[in-house]
Every structure is written in C-alpha cells, then in structure tokens.
Amino acid sequence: MLPLVVFLYKVSAPWPANRLRAVVLLAALFAGGATLHAQNKGRPAVSPLMQEVHQALSLAKHGDRQGAMNLVLRLLDQHPDFAPAIKLKAMLLEEAGRISEAAAAYEQALKLAPRDGDLLLKTGIYKLAGGQTAEALKLLQQCVRILPGDGDAQYYLAQAYHLNGEDELALRAIRLSLKAEPDNPSVWQKYGELLCSTWDCGAGLKWLLKAQRSDQTLPRIDYDIAAADYKLMDLVGTAQHATRAVELQPNDVTALRLLATVDMKLAKWQDARNAFERALALKSADVESLLGLGQCELELKNYPAAVDRLQTVLRLDPARLLAHFYLSRAFAGMGSMEDAEHEAALHQLMMQQATFARTAENEGREGPIKAQARQLLADHREEDALRLYREHFKGTGSTPADAYVFIGTLYLFMGNSEDGLRNLHHALDIQPTVRGAHTYEGILALKLGDLSRAEKEFKAELDNDPSYQMAIAEIGEVRYHQGRWSDAAEQLAKSKIKTPELLYMLCDSYFHIGKVSEANLTAETVAAYGRNNPQVMKDLIDLLQRNGQTDLAHRLSANLAQK
Template sequence: MELNDWNDAERRAERAAELFEQRKWSEALRELQFAVTVNPYNAAWLFNLGLTLDELGRGAEAVKAYRQALELEPEDTATLQRLGAALQRLGQPGNALECFERLAAAHPDLEPAYCPQIACHVELGDHERAEECFYLARQLVEHCPACYFHIGCSLLARGNWDRAIYCFRQTYELQPLHPQVAMKLAEAYRRKGEPERARRWYLARLRQAPLDTAALLELARLLIEMGRLDDAAERIASAAQISPQDPGVHFARGLLLLRRGLHADAIDALQRVLHLDPTYPAAHLRLGEIRLAMRQVIEARTHLRSEVLRQPQDPQTLKDLANLLIDTGETRSAVACLRRLTAMRPDDVHAWQNLAVALLLRGQLEDGMAACRRALDIHPGYPPVVFNLGLALAQAGRFNEAARLVASVRAGAPHHADLDLLALRIRVLRWRARLARLFERLLGLR
C-alpha cells in the first residue's frame, strides 16, 4: 500500500464525517468504505461506518462494523453502546444484553450501561432482573425518562396497571415528546378499564404525530370497544388514506364490521389482512370467533388452531383465544394458552380461574383444584372460583372438604346466592354417592 493511498484514506474519512453531519449518509458511506478498505485497523473509522449504516437502516451491516471496531478496542464505551442498541433494534435482546453487561463491568458508574439492560430483560421476560437494573440505574441518575419508560413496560406486561401508569407519567413529565409514552399510557389505561382516559392519551399522541397510523388504528379499536362505531369508522378511513395497504387498516375494519354484525363483510376484511400478512396477530382468532358465531365449528377450529401455532404473546389475545378454544371443545390447546398466560401474569386471578375451568373440563380434577387454590390465594373468597373448587371437591368425593370450604367463605358472605347453589349441589352429589353405594351393596347381597 502506497503512502498516497493512506493519505487519501485519511482525507476521505474526514470528508465522510462532514457528509455525515450534512445527513448525506449514502455519500458518507462510500467515503468510509474506501477508507476502511485501505486501513481496516482504524477503530474510529469502523465505528463511523457502523453509525452511517445505522442511519441508512442497514442494521445487520452496522453490527458487523461495530464488532470489527470492538476487536480493535474491546472496551470502547461508545461502540459497546451502539452495538447493543443495534442488536436491540434487530430483535436480539440476549446479544444486546451481553454488550451492556460488558459495558457495566468496564464502567460500573455509567448509567447508560444499566438503562438499556432494563429493556433487554423486559423483552426476555426476566422482570425481576429488570427491576434490579432499574434500581442500579437510579443510584446513578435518579430520574431518567428512559428508565421509567422501560420499567413501565415491565409493569404493564405483568398487569400492574397503576405502577405502570405512574412510571409512564414520570417519563412524560421528564420528556413530553417521548415518541412512545403517550401510546403506552393509553394502553395502560385501556387495560385498566378506563377507556375515556385511554382515548385522551391516543389523542395526545395524534397531536404530536397526526399521521401516526398505529395511533389512529389503536384509537379506532378503542372506539369500537366503547361502542362509538361512527367515530371509529372515521379514524379507520383516515388511516386508510395514509396507508391503504396496511393490514392493520383492514383488521380494524374487520373488527368494526364484526361489531356491526356484518359477518360476511368482516370475513372479507380479515381475509384481506391475511393476504397482506399471513402472520398478523389475532386475525385467525377473530375469524374463528365469527365462524363460531355462525355455528361453523369446524372452520372455527381451523382458524383457532392457526392462531395457536402463531404462539401469541399478548395477554388479552391469549385470554380470548383460550375462551374460544373452550367453546369449540379444544380444551387441550386452551390449557396450553392459559398456562402461558399465567406464567406471564402470575397474579391474574381471571387467568388462573380460566385455567382451572379448562383443566376441570378435561377431567384433570387435581390440577384444576390446584389452579382454583392459586386463584384464591390472589383473591380469597372469589365466588366463581369457590364454586368451581367446591364442585370439583364434591365430584372427587371429598364432600367434607367441600362443605368446609362453603362454610369458611359463607362466614364472610352469608347471603351469597352462588354459595347457596353450591351448598345444594354438594348435598345432591353427596346423596347421589350414598345412593350409588347403597345400590352396590344391595346388588352385592344378591
């Protein structure tokens, strides 16, 4: 390699930096590619190459450049941060976490080493470690909007609505223009059962970004849930003007048509969704719901099984899917969905209650009763669970246990109609068992 080539590489690397500042990334990329070809041992140039590729949306190539830079300078702070962030964007939280852990080991007093770890742990479902990293980060920077946001996502995933809302509000106060926090606040209020507050936060996001189709469509879905169908139709039409081929537009239209009872039109809209994106979340679920409403059980099962194979992660989708699977007699798949849901939401009494029902329908009395008891640990005396547990105990011939359960709950709710019905059912089952034993003895005497 001649000296002129080295000098030319230096000049072109400097020129690349100028072009990068001017946001002329394609031109900057050409200059940097020449420079690193001449000198592949300059870590700064490789880092800048990664930055440029990142800006061009070429994440996998950016990761390669950052890794090459790290081979030359293994503990460089900026490179570890950028590599970790690039891996996160590529959906590789485990690999990203390794980068941030290396950064924390090399620089234990650096808050940005801990903040992104929270997001990685949330994506990996390790919420306990997410909280640990949150408190480590707060020891270095007490009020970081990103830390509050990430831990808010963890709390939202676990169904801790109030704490999630608190954290998202902290993010909003610290960084009002955060691009995702208004949507997360809307989601949290929606899941908590406060649709009007959720609606206001979707509108807040649309004031920030009027062309955000995701916000328009989520608002439309909320309005459908609220029964404001004409308003929902307007939002869907707005989203369709912005992005007519977005499968989410057709999905929202399908939900609207379903709510209006137009089953054939809803099926057409949802089939269009699957044509555009065969893996679109909950499309098969809603088609299954429609087919079941039309008493087309075989077709409903086909769609529901397709949704199961997609392995949904959204808690509400899992809950709705499990209920429909139970209605179509697919209790084995329902149990699988509900076990996944209870693992995600271990404190969700309704998830444990539904799991108990699915298990009892399958004749798995002991497992069903265990799920009932777990639900009662969360919500003592919850009548639907008490009823199911008492009935299961009676069916298992454990009548005294069933009677004690009724008596213990009745002490706190003496006039509850369900308890009276349960007590009657237990007495009937006890007498039926006694009569069966009596007939067995009589037949034995003969």
C-alpha cells in the first residue's frame, strides 16, 4: 500500500485545488450547515454559529490558517457537537499535514452527520489508507449511494474493491469515476492499473501511457507502466520505466524489487543484486528481495552469501520452495554435498505435497523436456524454455498458446505464482480455448483456499472442453472441500483420474455417502497408484480404520511392507 501522503496526493492536490474537495466541502459548510446541525440532537440551525464558521473560512482562504483554526477551536469549546465546525477543523488539520488528527476529526464529524457524503468519503479514504479495507468499503458504498455521480467517491470505491479482491466491481466503479471525470489523468491511471490487474494489460497500458502523456508528475505512473510492460513480457520497456520509477522515488521498495527482477530476467546479476540490496536497506525482512538476492549471489558464485540469504528466507517463510531449490545449488557450489542433497530432497518432498505435483494427461509427451525446461526457467531463460517446447512439438498439433501453458504450469510447480499466472494469462489472450490454462489457475486458487475462484476457472475450462478430465476432477475436489460428498464422488468418478490424492478424496466421499463397496474398491486403486507416496498411504490406512475396514487396512499395510 502507498504511504498515506502519496495515497492522498494521488487524487488530492494541495488546497485550494479541487481534488481536495475544498469547494464541495466548503459549499456544504455554507449551504448545508443547517442540515448538518439539524442532525445534532435535533436542535435547529444557529445562524451566529455559521457566521463564525464563515469567518474562519475567510481567514483560511486568505492564508491565515492558524487564525482560522483558533476561531474554530474557540467555537468548538462552546459547541463541541457542531458538525460544520468539526468538518472545517478536519480540513485545516489535513492541510497542515496532521493526518491522524484529521482522520479522527472527520470520523467524529461523521458520527454527528452520518449521511454527509463528503464525510463518508473522507473517512472511507483514511480507513482505506490505514489498511481497514472492510470498514472503508462499507463507508464508500454508503457514499456512492448518496453521491452516485461523484468521481472521487467512485475512484476510491474502485480502490477498495481492488484491495478486497473484487476486481470486476472495481472496474465498474472506476468506469463510473471516468464517466464523471473523463479528463482526469489520475482516473486514467487508476483505470489502466485496474485493467492490468485483471490481465487486460494491452488496454491498461494504453490508458497508463495516456495518463503519463497528460501529466508526467502522476505518482508512481512509471512503476505502473513498468508493471504492465512486465506482464506483457516487454522486458526492455519494463527496465526503462522501472529505472525511471526508482529515480523519481528512490525509497520505493516495490519499484526497486521490480527493477531487480527484470535485471535478473536479463541476466544482469550484479545490477539486480544492487537493486535488491537497496530494497533490503529500506525493508530488511522483505522475503521477495531476500530470495532474489540469494539467487543473485548464487549466480555470481558467492555461495556462502547465497546460503546466508536463502536460510534467512526460510526462517521468515519456511514454505518458500524455490529457497530450498537454490539453497541446494549453493551448497553444491561450496562442495557441501550432504547439505545439498538434503535440501534437494526437502524441496522434492514439498513439491510432492504441493497441488502441482499432479500428473497431466500429456506428461508423457512433455516429460522428455520437463527437466531441461525447468532448469532454463531457474536460470531465468524463459525464451529459451519456450523455444525448447516449440522445437520439441514442431510438426504436431501443438499451438503457440500451449507453449505458454506448459511454461506457466512449470512456474507454478516451482512455486513461482506470478510468472506462472503471467504465462497462463498470455496463453488465454492468444487462444481463449487453449487447454489447461483455466484449470491450472483454478488449482492455484484451490491451493490458496479460494473455492469460488477455483470453481469459476474449472467451469471456464469445461465450457471450452466438457471432457477435460483434470477439470472434471478438480470440480470434484472443490465439492469435496465444500462437504458435498455425493457431488464430489460423482465428479471424481466421472473424471477417471489416476492421481492418488484425488482418488483418496473419492474414497472418503464414498464412505460419507455409505457406498462402502465402492469406497473399498477405490481404496485399492489408491494403493496401486500411490504406493510410492508414504503420506497418501498413511492417510489411506487411517481412513480405512476410521471407517471400520480393518481387514483391508491390514492387507494394504502388509502389501506396502513387502514392497
């Protein structure tokens, strides 16, 4: 999230420019004072009080903000619940840079005037900037009900929806903001940013460039363009705009990290190392920067430094699969083969437990190039990995989009969600019906616990190909996690999948719906396909024993012991 001052400045220039809504707020104070005050304990408007507010406004407009504040404070000493005075106090505090006090004053005024659209907006903005997204969303939704055509309200509502993971609603809100303020470069920038967040980066980049041409001083516009370029795989453009973003905002950790990341993609290891070190000087526990720096040290053959950085990553986030992978290489570079083998084995074990360790039906054809492609990706040679796939499948029915699905899936398997999704989305951009892209994005959503998003992606896959076994099976897994046992059993059985983890779910579902014979038969197929997976076998034996199938459990255990 942006620092509060930057966040506010993005659409709020210093008073008296209109983005601070001074004109609207002051108009409300002049014309709406009676209405606001009427909300205070039902008392009628008191004209002398509004005259004092007018006097304070006049002082402020002529540059005497301290005099204005003194007058407002005297007024509030006598009438502490007078909402227009509290509102003006909040504005003056905001102009003085006393942000936390301004936020508290706006919230105090809102309690006295709960249907004031401007107070709902301002309080919502401060909640949003403070990370209180749910509260901000409620306030901003109330605000647009009162001020549906307000460009600022729709702008910040779009931001709230975006931070809440509701990008379709965010796009709808920013389009309403654009309708209200069609010539506002800040709105163009936000629209472009949100289009990119929904992977319509081509259109998003056009809006971002339009905003930049209109106003090159827009906060973080170069970073937004760099991020769009990166998603569109324009590494040169990414480097250019990320460099400018860092020049303009040297303390922007996200811009430094993006610059370092693109330098790694371009194999500029020393430059990437420098950028990551700058990011870590600003945010010492930034896991992404630590991981990136560890990779850079590895490629520069600074093996002890790589080990130190990567072990720090794992202390902060033990689930970072790539850290184990690179740590294994670093130990090998130092000649510590026992440690290298341990890390490699740990990485492999974790990968087997991960969702993406499942077997696709075309693995036999892709198998010969998988290891080489993974190594190319680990070495940041994505174009070479794509070329390898194209050469391997030359003369077959494989499409250009299939190559990106393959690369995206490998990235996901390696624990790199960002690059994985980037490639999957690119595959869908060039061929919306390409097989597997929706399914693997759904599997990632499932892994992250987002059942709704997962189901949406699997259904999109099945709309393209109703017979796609993996998507059918994954719908079954969604139903399993929802506790819809009958539906889970139907979909999993229909998929005819051989994946041991999914067959275990089918077995468990059959037990839940009382189909014991089907459950026992399925248990035997789990044992056949999963006998080399100790965790699956342990879970299977436990499942059988819990459901009273002790004889089968003992038999399968004995077979396993004889292996």
